[in-house]
Amino acid sequence: MKIITIVGAGQMACALSFPATQNGNKVRVVGTPLDRDVIETAKTTGFHTLLKRQLPSTGIEYYQIEDVNKALDGADVVICGVSSFGVDWFSDNILPIIPENIPLLSITKGMIDLEDGSMITYPQYFQSKLILNKKLSINAIGGPCTSYELADKDNSVVTFCGYDIDILRTLKSLFESPYYHISLSTDVVGVECAVALKNAYALGVSLAIGLTIGADGLGHEHYNSQAGLFGQSVKEMKHLLEIVGGGEENIILSAGDLYVTVFGGRTRKVGTLLGQGLSIEESIKQLKGVTLESIVIATRTARGVRVLAKRGIVKLSDFPLLMHVDNIINSGAAAVDIPWKAFETEKI
Amino acid sequence: MKIITIVGAGQMACALSFPATQNGNKVRVVGTPLDRDVIETAKTTGFHTLLKRQLPSTGIEYYQIEDVNKALDGADVVICGVSSFGVDWFSDNILPIIPENIPLLSITKGMIDLEDGSMITYPQYFQSKLILNKKLSINAIGGPCTSYELADKDNSVVTFCGYDIDILRTLKSLFESPYYHISLSTDVVGVECAVALKNAYALGVSLAIGLTIGADGLGHEHYNSQAGLFGQSVKEMKHLLEIVGGGEENIILSAGDLYVTVFGGRTRKVGTLLGQGLSIEESIKQLKGVTLESIVIATRTARGVRVLAKRGIVKLSDFPLLMHVDNIINSGAAAVDIPWKAFETEKI
The missing domain is CATH 1.10.1040.10 (N-(1-d-carboxylethyl)-l-norvaline Dehydrogenase; domain 2)
Structure with a gap:
């Protein structure tokens, strides 16, 4: 059993709670300041108002943003669950408080263009936002998977990418399930650009x-x-x-x-x-x-x-x-x- | 104005009569022995019973198979319009009577596997069926295009392939239209396998x-x-x-x-x-x-x-x-x- 802390209570992030809890893991969902109502409703009813589904009935806890440190305490993995519009908020507020030994798995798809025309992925962007000498394993999920259908346990084929294959294998072991099929790739730029x-x-x-x-x-x-x-x-x-x-x-x-x-x-x-x-x-x-x-x-x-x-x-x-x-x-x-x-x- | 003779009154072949006649060409549709009813109905009403559409009202003529020679007389291009199940019939009965100077354009998609596991395309198969020393320009159409929607003039993007780029350019000129967009390729094996x-x-x-x-x-x-x-x-x-x-x-x-x-x-x-x-x-x-x-x-x-x-x-x-x-x-x-x-x- 591992503890998976999701920061950003978006649809895809919360849909991941299905394979995660089914594998016996504990999931902690932390809302951003914009997710206050989503968290409030989920806390009382277990219903996700955007995903329009009941989330798993056991193995999941909900936190408002002021309790983020409590949610990170003892976590084995952190999921970045914000949309591309929340990437800067995540970089400024969450990246600094993730301990170095906890891998990050990001579901945010997108790219940022630099002034010289080159394009960088969010994992690269997060990397650039780390404070000096901080080492964090930054991984991401790509592939054709809509949140609704993952929540409904339709068979979904995705790719986890990151620079360390051993960490990727560990992440895969937390989420792989009879309906969630995970390939691994160390070609972060290729995977992330492809899906962006x-x-x-x-x-x-x-x-x-x-x-x-x-x-x-x-x-x-x-x-x-x-x-x-x-x-x-x-x-x-x-x-x-x-x-x-x-x-x-x-x-x-x-x-x-x-x-x-x-x-x-x-x-x-x-x-x-x-x-x-x-x-x-x-x-x-x-x-x-x-x-x-x-x-x-x-x-x-x-x-x-x-x-x-x-x-x-x-x-x-x-x-x-x-x-x-x-x-x-x-x-x-x-x-x-x-x-x-x-x-x-x-x-x- | 060119004369385009279509042998095999299938749906895709007859759908091609729309861009062909719109460009001012004359189209002659010849039914196979299996198309007897299709041709009979089209002759009297202009309606294609399988395509479920009225074919162009002008610039198109219909022939039963016994009149195939009349339909080939003076033709500038022959279209092979049979399905993959008619390929042998076409090879045995039509290939021998197409004059050498008339290019063939095939709409049949498919491949044939040989005993050693290699796979050959229909243009290659037709080539192998030519009588000794006969030279025929064999070309084919690939790409995402359903016959119904071509007949309805939805924008369609296809590729004509063959070994002679000049002949391909001529063929393109007969069919290109505001809704039928044609790329050209001399990679016959690549195009035909891709679409098969x-x-x-x-x-x-x-x-x-x-x-x-x-x-x-x-x-x-x-x-x-x-x-x-x-x-x-x-x-x-x-x-x-x-x-x-x-x-x-x-x-x-x-x-x-x-x-x-x-x-x-x-x-x-x-x-x-x-x-x-x-x-x-x-x-x-x-x-x-x-x-x-x-x-x-x-x-x-x-x-x-x-x-x-x-x-x-x-x-x-x-x-x-x-x-x-x-x-x-x-x-x-x-x-x-x-x-x-x-x-x-x-x-x-």
């Missing part, structure tokens, strides 16, 4: 949903155009993986994760609304209160690629779909103007 | 649909398990592409084509029925009259891989999903026993 990028491209693929169902939503959903955008997404993600130095086999993760994300909720909704002809402002308004990581990751990746293109390192023409998505989000371009002809290639 | 394999794996992915909706079909469809099988499919297809010597960038085609096939009809149905617990015989019975190319391609590919494994060229353990699909089809294995743990990897 799919958010941007899921938005791109779902444009085709909105375009075929039309402004009134009554049209018939078509798949040829979705598949065309899916293939183009895989092509561009493959290229981006090369740029960041991730192993090309991680395209397997990108493709699987892109698949589940197109069907999985938030990103599909914003892409569909854009495809139906709404502006980015109107789309965000319709999805009020929902975190839209896809918009952030698309903007950051496009910004990075544009800087790299200016430096002569990549060609913008290799990323027509990413550029289109970015132009919709940040320059008011019409979703309907998908650059189909730019996807055509000649291989001789 | 997806049929086998689409069956694998759709097992998860049947497993989550359950025997009564009332369960909730989940995507984590589909995505897990999708990622595993991409991994195995990538490996198979290497084995046959196709360029690895063709995984883009496999992924897009797998995506559209999972949503596209026949293969999804058989995989779903198997996932729901029906035997292969019961599933085929339920889909009576429907061509099930996925079963053929999965069986052939698995047979090829098993021979290659015996010869020490590949490891069977690298293809757990293909083996599982093959075991369901050919050895009565239960769909539910998906070898999830065999999908897990360690990358150090």
